[in-house]
Structure formats: C-alpha cells, structure tokens
Amino acid sequence: MTDGDLDATDPRTLPGFFDALADGELLGGVCADCGQVLLPPRPACYACGSRAVDVEPQSRKGDVFSYTAVHTPPPAFAADAPYTVAVVELADGGRLLGRVAADYADVAIGDPVELTVHEPTAAEREVALDYETDWPVHVFEPR
Amino acid sequence: MPEPVIASVGASPLGRTDLPGRDLFSVALAEAFDELPDPADLVEAVYVGNQSESYEHQIMYGTLLAEWAGLRHVPAERVEGCAAAGALALRHAVKDVRNGEHEAVLACGVEKMTSAGTSGATDALSAAFDRAIEQRSGITAPSQYALLAKRYLHETDATEHDLAEIAVKNHANAARNPRAQFPKEIDVATVLESDPIAPPLKLFDCAPVGDGAAAVLVTTAELAADLDRPQVRVAGSGASANNIAVAERDMTDIAGARIAAETAYEEAGIDAAAVDIAEVHDAFTVCEALLAEAVGFAPAGTGYQSYQTPAERADGWTDVQLSPSGGLKARGHPIGATGLLQALEAYEQLTGAAGDRAVEGAETALLLNEGGVADAVTVGHVLTTAEAR
Known part of the structure; x- marks a missing residue:
C-alpha cells in the first residue's frame, strides 16, 4: 500500500477538499479501477478497495434523489428550522447531501439543482470546530 | 468449539427514570x-x-459497570x-465463549438519554453521522431516516398509511409487554395526525427517547445446565459496516443488514424462512x-x-412475526441497551416466559440491530x- 505523503493541501484530505470548494471547485475522488465517484475524495475506494483514486472536478449540477425537512434540529441549527435537506445525485455520478434553498413543499424527487458555496456565517462559525472555522458551506439551489 | 448460549437476562425500567446509568445497570x-x-x-x-x-x-x-457488578x-x-452498540457487545461475548476464551461473559448496555431533554438527545445522536458534510x-436521526422513507415511498406501493400501520402493530404488541415504555394501543389517525418531525415521518413514526439498561449472560451450554437455567442457543452472529454517509449508499436496499443476517443464517444453518420471530431495528x-x-x-x-x-x-413473504416486544417504537430504544433488549425478548419468547405476548411455537429468532x-x-x-439443536 502506498499513499505518498498526504498533507492538508491534498484534496484527499478534508482541508484540501474544502480549500478547493472555497474557490468554487467541487473535487471528487474517482476510482481508477472501477469508476466509483467518492465525495469527498479519500485515499481508498469503498466499492472495490482500490487505492488508485484520482481527484477530478465534478459537475455541480444534479437532481434531487431524496429530500425531507428538519423540524427538530440539533441545538446548533435551531434558528434555521424547518429547513430542507436533500440527497442530490450529481451529473458525474456522485451523491452528496446538503441543504436546499427552497421550502419542502416546493421540492420534488428529480428536481434539478445546482451546488453553491458560501463562506460560513457568524452563526455557522460559532458551532464549528477550530479546524472547521473557515470551511465553506454548500447549499443546493433550484435551477 | 463451545456453543454459546444465553442463560439469563434482565432489564431496568424503560423511559424517563430518576436513575443514572450505573444504577439502571444495577437494576438490570x-x-x-x-x-x-x-x-x-x-x-x-x-x-458494555x-x-x-x-x-x-x-x-x-x-470499568465502571464491572466494578458496580x-x-x-x-x-x-x-x-x-x-444504536448497534448493544448487539456488538453481545457479539463480543458470543465470540469469547465460542473461541474458548471465557466460559461466562456479561454483555450489557446502558443509556441515560433523558439527561438533557430531546434537544440534548438530538445533538448526541447527530454525532453518529458524517461530520464533514452531513452534520x-x-x-x-429522524431526517436521515426520512430520506430513506421518502425514497421508499417513491419506489414502492407503500404509503404513509402503511407506515402508520407498522406503528399501530408495534404499539399493540407493546400493550402486552410489561417491560414496554409505551404499553398502550394507538390508532392510525393518531400516527397520521401527529406532529411532523421530518416528512414523511411524524412523531409516532419515531422510537422514543428514553433511559434503560439491559444485561445478558452468555455462557456455555454445559455451564448453563449446571446452573439449572433455561437456555437459548446463539446459533449465528454476523456484522457489517457500510458507508458513513447515507448519500453514498443504496438507500432502499439495506445491504449491510442483508449481509449481517445472511452471515448469521449461514452460521446457524438456516434460511430466512425458518425464522419464527424477529426483533428488527424499527427506530x-x-x-x-x-x-x-x-x-x-x-x-x-x-x-x-x-x-x-x-x-x-x-x-413470497415468510410467516415471521416482527417485533413481538413492541419494537424500538413502543418497547423503547435506550440506544446502547437496545440490542440486548432485543436478545431479552427472544430469550423470553424461546423459553416460554413471554406471557400474553408469546408467539406460539416460536423456536427460531432473528435479532437485527443497527447503528448510525x-x-x-x-x-x-x-x-x-x-431443542432446535
């Protein structure tokens, strides 16, 4: 097994992934052996076990695969509730969970959405761990 | 290879209690x-x-519970x-007895969920999900399962009414279980009209927050006989992890559960049709x-x-009876204890100690406990x- 020397600039680590996301680039791992898309990128493919994982930009466009609304939030997000959350299937094949900037009643399975990114708000920074403070937050916008 | 058996079980009261975790354990x-x-x-x-x-x-x-014992x-x-911690503890005990490491092992579970109210429990449970993206x-927890439910209702003929009927059935079972947190019957309208938690799931689709502890003694058939205890064989044990992020999994084909069950069936030398009763993880x-x-x-x-x-x-359905205890929904779901409460129910069912809720002729049980x-x-x-040996 060889992984080279992973450090925080490598997009197969979370700091590396979020640095790229802050610049608007959604990076995925793509398994060189079986093609599985891994979001976020990581050193190994869960589908086949291969450690030959390439890092490639992913389309930010996708469709709602499933969704709900959170009426009983964790204390950190109490002020936001109810808020809509979805699993989105992206155009390049990966799936990612995130908030949706729409009311639950206005969303349906199959709806087209696009991933957007914002700097963490003051409230989001407050509930972040030290090393997460500057990580961007993604939200899916209907398109 | 020694064959592990369960030789005794115990539980604390379930629900909102005035006892901390170690004391709940002492009761169990x-x-x-x-x-x-x-x-x-x-x-x-x-x-533990x-x-x-x-x-x-x-x-x-x-350390704490060993000392208190x-x-x-x-x-x-x-x-x-x-929430799979309890069955993982049971599995460790079973393996220790099976491989000859120990002759008698205590598998127990405990959770004091009511210490910080519903929001405290919501926060503690959210730690089970991927931190980077999903938390x-x-x-x-309810919204994660709501994502599965939304997809399940989309892909199948099932309706919210059907899901409500599952809650009604499990409450009816719990009404005959003196250990249950909610030993009372409910009707479909109660479920359908309850508060939205994470649509399509409503309050009465959700297992409750509650305290509880359970203790299960795993030993050999020989020692259980020497102790003159009714015994139940642990004929199979299987476990499987899957992705931490729900988004990356098949959300309606629950592969980890299939693998864990099939491994346990294979060890027991049975197939699914042989299972008479099942305690599954109806959180x-x-x-x-x-x-x-x-x-x-x-x-x-x-x-x-x-x-x-x-x-x-x-x-194509088998004749299995699901969640005779009332399940997590109505028997209760004190997270770390749940897998052992499932074992307790099966022990009572298979040793003729299940009273009014006994499933007649039950000889084989499946326990299925999930976490995250x-x-x-x-x-x-x-x-x-x-006897099914």
Whole structure:
C-alpha cells in the first residue's frame, strides 16, 4: 500500500477538499479501477478497495434523489428550522447531501439543482470546530 | 468449539427514570442474577454497549459497570457503534465463549438519554453521522431516516398509511409487554395526525427517547445446565459496516443488514424462512419495512406489509412475526441497551416466559440491530431453542 505523503493541501484530505470548494471547485475522488465517484475524495475506494483514486472536478449540477425537512434540529441549527435537506445525485455520478434553498413543499424527487458555496456565517462559525472555522458551506439551489 | 448460549437476562425500567446509568445497570443486573451465583463467582469478562458520553459525561463504562457488578481485575470495555452498540457487545461475548476464551461473559448496555431533554438527545445522536458534510448540513436521526422513507415511498406501493400501520402493530404488541415504555394501543389517525418531525415521518413514526439498561449472560451450554437455567442457543452472529454517509449508499436496499443476517443464517444453518420471530431495528417505522426485505422475509417492495397477518401479505413473504416486544417504537430504544433488549425478548419468547405476548411455537429468532443511519453498522444474531439443536 502506498499513499505518498498526504498533507492538508491534498484534496484527499478534508482541508484540501474544502480549500478547493472555497474557490468554487467541487473535487471528487474517482476510482481508477472501477469508476466509483467518492465525495469527498479519500485515499481508498469503498466499492472495490482500490487505492488508485484520482481527484477530478465534478459537475455541480444534479437532481434531487431524496429530500425531507428538519423540524427538530440539533441545538446548533435551531434558528434555521424547518429547513430542507436533500440527497442530490450529481451529473458525474456522485451523491452528496446538503441543504436546499427552497421550502419542502416546493421540492420534488428529480428536481434539478445546482451546488453553491458560501463562506460560513457568524452563526455557522460559532458551532464549528477550530479546524472547521473557515470551511465553506454548500447549499443546493433550484435551477 | 463451545456453543454459546444465553442463560439469563434482565432489564431496568424503560423511559424517563430518576436513575443514572450505573444504577439502571444495577437494576438490570439484579434481575439477571436473581437465580444465579453472584457475578464475581461467575463472570469472566464484561462488554458494555453505550452510545454517548454526552448524556452523563462518562466514558470508561466497562470499568465502571464491572466494578458496580462486584468485579475487579477482569477484562471490561465499552463498545461503541451508536444504536448497534448493544448487539456488538453481545457479539463480543458470543465470540469469547465460542473461541474458548471465557466460559461466562456479561454483555450489557446502558443509556441515560433523558439527561438533557430531546434537544440534548438530538445533538448526541447527530454525532453518529458524517461530520464533514452531513452534520454540517444540520442532519438529524429522524431526517436521515426520512430520506430513506421518502425514497421508499417513491419506489414502492407503500404509503404513509402503511407506515402508520407498522406503528399501530408495534404499539399493540407493546400493550402486552410489561417491560414496554409505551404499553398502550394507538390508532392510525393518531400516527397520521401527529406532529411532523421530518416528512414523511411524524412523531409516532419515531422510537422514543428514553433511559434503560439491559444485561445478558452468555455462557456455555454445559455451564448453563449446571446452573439449572433455561437456555437459548446463539446459533449465528454476523456484522457489517457500510458507508458513513447515507448519500453514498443504496438507500432502499439495506445491504449491510442483508449481509449481517445472511452471515448469521449461514452460521446457524438456516434460511430466512425458518425464522419464527424477529426483533428488527424499527427506530423509525420505515426501518421495519426496509429490514423485512433486507433480511429475506419479504420480496423487494413489499416489506411495508409487516403489519399484516401472514395470510394477507404478498406472495413470497415468510410467516415471521416482527417485533413481538413492541419494537424500538413502543418497547423503547435506550440506544446502547437496545440490542440486548432485543436478545431479552427472544430469550423470553424461546423459553416460554413471554406471557400474553408469546408467539406460539416460536423456536427460531432473528435479532437485527443497527447503528448510525440504517446499515452504517448492522449486527445480526440467530437464536434458537435448545431443542432446535
């Protein structure tokens, strides 16, 4: 097994992934052996076990695969509730969970959405761990 | 290879209690050892299923409960796997006995969930989900399962009414279970009109927050006979992890549960059709539907018929009775104790101690305990009567 020397600039680590996301680039791992898309990128493919994982930009466009609304939030997000959350299937094949900037009643399975990114708000920074403070937050916008 | 058996069980009251975790355990242990020598004269190792230190600011639960049982200088450890912690503890005990490491092992579980109210429990449970993407998006346990439910209702003929019927069935079972947190019947309208939690799931689709502890003694058939205890064989044990993020999994084919159950069936030398009763992880109503399919009781897309009688269900369903205890939904779901409460129910059913809720002729049980959302980790056990050998 060889992984080279992973450090925080490598997009197969979370700091590396979020640095790229802050610049608007959604990076995925793509398994060189079986093609599985891994979001976020990581050193190994869960589908086949291969450690030959390439890092490639992913389309930010996708469709709602499933969704709900959170009426009983964790204390950190109490002020936001109810808020809509979805699993989105992206155009390049990966799936990612995130908030949706729409009311639950206005969303349906199959709806087209696009991933957007914002700097963490003051409230989001407050509930972040030290090393997460500057990580961007993604939200899916209907398109 | 010694064959592990369960030789005794005990539980604390379930729900909102005035006892901290270690005291709940003492109550469960007292019941389990009521007709046995003291734990210090019998128990060689201790495993404790426990979800979170955030309820009591207490880790080291292996050490603590071993001491409270009167044991010192034995191997003892806390086992963590969110709501599957209890069955993981049972599995460790089973393996220790099976491989000859120990002759008598205490598998127990405890959770003091009511210490910080519903929001405290919501927060503690959210730690079970991927931190980087899913927690930071504000996901909760009910909303994770709601994503599965939304998809399940989209892909199958199941309706919210069917999910409500599962809750009604499990409450009816709990009404005959003196251990249940909610031993009362409800109707479909109560479920459908209850508060939205994470649509399509409503309050009465969700297992409750509650305190509880359970203790299970795993030993050899020979020692159980020497102790003159009714015994239930642990004929099979399987476990499987799956992705931490729900988004990356198949959200309606619960593969980890299928693998855990099939491993347990294979060890026991049975197939799904041989299972008479099953305690599955119905933390939310949709789970019972999904798991009935995953473990081979129901053809794909028909698991939601779990509330129906065997004669009413689709072709291809087995005759299994699900959640005779009332399930997590109504028996209760004190996270780290749940897997052992499932074992307790099967022990009572298979030893003729289930009273009014006894399933006639039951000889083989499947226990299916999950942690995280759905099959992030799953543990399956097959239990059989001593006679089914």
